[in-house]
Amino acid sequence: MNIIDWIVLFGTLILIVGYGVYKTYGPKDMESYLKGNNDMNWWTIGLSIMATQASAITFLSTPGQAYEDGMRFVQFYFGLPIAMIIISAFFLPIYYKLKIYTAYEYLEGRFDLKTRTLAALLFLVQRGLGAGITIYAPAIILSTLLGWNLTWTNIFIGVLVIIYTVSGGTKAVSITQRQQMVVMMGGMVLAGLLVIQLLPVKFTEALHVAGKMERLNIVNFDFDLSDRYNFWSGITGALFLFLSYFGTDQSQVQRYLTGKSLNQSRMGLIMNGFLKVPMQFVILFIGVMVFVFYQFFQPPVFFNSVQTEKLLDSDYREEFHGLEAEFKEKFEEKNAQIFAMVDAIESGNEEEVISLRAQINQQAADQEAIRTQVKELIVKNDPLAETRDTDYVFMRFVMDFLPKGVVGLLFAVIFSAAMSSTASELNALGSTCTIDIYKRSIKKEESSKHYMISSKWFTAIWGGIAIIFATYASLFENLIQAVNLLGSLFYGVILGIFIVGFFLKRIGGTAVFTAALITEAIILLIHWHNGSELFGINIDIGFLWYNPIGCLLVMLIAGLIQLFRGMLSKS
Known part of the structure; x- marks a missing residue:
């Protein structure tokens, strides 16, 4: 994050906490403290x-x-x-x-x-x-x-x-x-x-x-x-x-x-x-x-960047690079198929949509298999590492x-x-x-x-x-x-x-x-x-x-x- 983001973050938090303290400071008895009068x-x-x-x-x-x-x-x-x-x-x-x-x-x-x-x-x-x-x-x-x-x-x-x-x-x-x-x-x-x-x-x-x-x-x-x-x-x-x-x-x-x-x-x-x-x-x-x-922009092979950075500093670096390259190749194939499916949907070609959807699902399964291998590498490198990364998707x-x-x-x-x-x-x-x-x-x-x-x-x-x-x-x-x-x-x-x-x-x-x-x-x-x-x-x-x-x-x-x-x- 840059300086603008830090200002927005801490400015927002300080304003909220300060406002809450200012508006409610000093309840005198249990009724006002527990039930707000x-x-x-x-x-x-x-x-x-x-x-x-x-x-x-x-x-x-x-x-x-x-x-x-x-x-x-x-x-x-x-x-x-x-x-x-x-x-x-x-x-x-x-x-x-x-x-x-x-x-x-x-x-x-x-x-x-x-x-x-x-x-x-x-x-x-x-x-x-x-x-x-x-x-x-x-x-x-x-x-x-x-x-x-x-x-x-x-x-x-x-x-x-x-x-x-x-x-x-x-x-x-x-x-x-x-x-x-x-x-x-x-x-x-x-x-x-x-x-x-x-x-x-x-x-x-x-x-x-x-x-x-x-x-x-x-x-x-x-x-x-x-x-x-x-x-x-x-x-x-x-x-x-x-x-x-x-x-x-x-x-x-x-x-x-x-x-x-x-x-x-x-x-x-x-x-x-x-x-x-x-x-x-x-x-x-x-x-x-x-x-x-x-589906249109390549996602990280693993959303928790701290774990992937650890891999890059480990003995599994080359193996991880190989999986990343394979993941990118699968993404590019799937990406082309998704654009083709969008065109088929717009033209009303349902048979083509069904065929492309099956191919896309297969590519997605292949990508997930690669992600599984990456998770296995993460655990090999750090047995206590958390390999579930869906909670990192949005903020990443x-x-x-x-x-x-x-x-x-x-x-x-x-x-x-x-x-x-x-x-x-x-x-x-x-x-x-x-x-x-x-x-x-x-x-x-x-x-x-x-x-x-x-x-x-x-x-x-x-x-x-x-x-x-x-x-x-x-x-x-x-x-x-x-x-x-x-x-x-x-x-x-x-x-x-x-x-x-x-x-x-x-x-x-x-x-x-x-x-x-x-x-x-x-x-x-x-x-x-x-x-x-x-x-x-x-x-x-x-x-x-x-x-x-x-x-x-x-x-x-x-x-x-x-x-x-x-x-x-x-x-």
Whole structure:
């Protein structure tokens, strides 16, 4: 990056953090710190909810996923509008009626203290780990692209977030997220327009190329439990995930509990429900356009340039050069065939299109085989090297082809997204520790100011824990899948507890507490054996199905335990 990009990057970040501190500095009590005096309007709530979910992983990993796998990931969000309507109708009125600070306060009144504490601890575990991932995921890629030390990149992101989150609390998070969403979506839309402008063919022709190469595969109605992303997993498994995430995860609940009224919070949720799907569609579509771009301009044989530079300095240099030359030859052959296919599409020669498409697919397979050999060389040179490079696709394109200033803006997008999600998570972790653990079970009778200061300390401590976890974490198969997987291991159980509380009035605290522990053990056991056998049964399911399985098992097991306890009491 040049000086203009650095000015844009740091100028944007300093303005956002400075604005957040300036507008919200100095809350005097717990009410203002944790709930922002309940003065947020619906569109600020909606943008804050969207920014909380739209982490840096969204902007780094999603375009790369579309590059590799097409548009089908958008199906993951099909259940989101339904979830927002259900939460607005059933969850929100209860939360507002009880005037709670955290979602888990409800559980003590409905069940007992141990159930409230269990749900809070499950949240703290999964969200604490999640906060580490939301820092680490962009840090490892940004440190690679910018040539920064990974540990210092983790610290830089984490400390920026801690400054304004600890300073201004919930209101600071919401206000800064409003600015961050403008930067994030403005930057991504600009990147999308620029990639389309850089294409050597018309936009309609680019769509034809993407379609023929199976990158516009938006909806798949085939029912397959092992398929992570299809229509059915989107409106069932993902629906349960979103119900739990937006309805019971304090990082989201805290966003809409700051609303001026129940209606303002409802409108914010509905706004998120109906804008999130188009937003994800746009980000995925940008990834598809980057894929089309690289059909006309030669892509790197491996997108993580740090690993290829290591190869060039190793004993495998000559072998790598040979693979690069072979990769270039295959690209040139495929490139000529793609131009020929565009001409055949324009002339309506379907037979020629089918023939060329088969040849192009074969060339693409040959290119992928060469990439596999390069990955094998990378591992030979460094056994600990990460060989999955799809998370580097988008930002490598940005750095190589976009103009000065825009590169800095896109890096600001990634940093802003990392900060927005992490801020919500730390704010929620501090609130939950204060309200559900510290205030309820440790220091029960202290002043409002004392609990505000405690919340600041807990927020800062969780920030430190997240930075430490980020420093010692390692890449998952795909960053965005890592976050959804981590949530799916816990969200189903937490949602099940709340669903029992809302709708199954005869089930008591002991039954649901026991059922939650049993179910969480089952989910972890299923995940551990997913892809193999468990008690002689072949387990092969997409992780999104953990959410409905966990929720339904809590309901079923709790019902059976309550029934059994009732029978014993009568006998």
